[in-house]
Amino acid sequence: DIQMTQSPSSLSASVGDRVTITCRASQGISNYLAWYQQKPGKVPKLLIYAASTLQSGVPSRFSGSGSGTDFTLTISSLQPEDVATYYCQKYNSAPTFGQGTKLEIK
């Protein structure tokens, strides 16, 4: 089974900072990768699919990149409303989520 590993597990940054979260697949998954945002007490929300395609309505400060085994989610200028846990997920064959990255404001 393909495993998805995110780093870091948690991160604290200041408003306006550029934030990067990494996701690594144990085997190549082409670009079959999505990113989700889950705010505290809320339902997960799809941010990015196909590794780099922004879901409709998602702010342009979010971007995704990568292919094969290494992927990144970048927030270009962190906003207070971005406090959340972020999950990567491969969606080919049996979907698998990463363990999550908890993002807080410093």
Next chain:
Amino acid sequence: QVQLVESGGGLVKPGGSLRLSCAASGFTFSDYYMSWIRQAPGKGLEWVSYISSSSSYTNYADSVKGRFTISRDNAKNSLYLQMNSLRAEDTAVYYCARAEPLTLAFDIWGQGTMVTVSS
């Protein structure tokens, strides 16, 4: 608007059974793959199962294979999850989710229903 509403959660004893339902509205349900995803208290997301638009294909996580059965009724715009032989580790919020047609990423999620397995 596009909406998914889960129901059927509750408290059940180990070894017991429960059937979850998910009512879809605001989109053509029969056009989409659907899935169940769960989240144990304070933990991350775990995919459980998905079903193709016509029910011809299903897939399950190893952790539930042989115990859970996913099904759907396109005439009723409804998705189901029959859960048997429940264990304490099945305790979680269960979400139903719609799979985006081109990629199968989960683009619409319900609010979730809590399942607690405890004696």
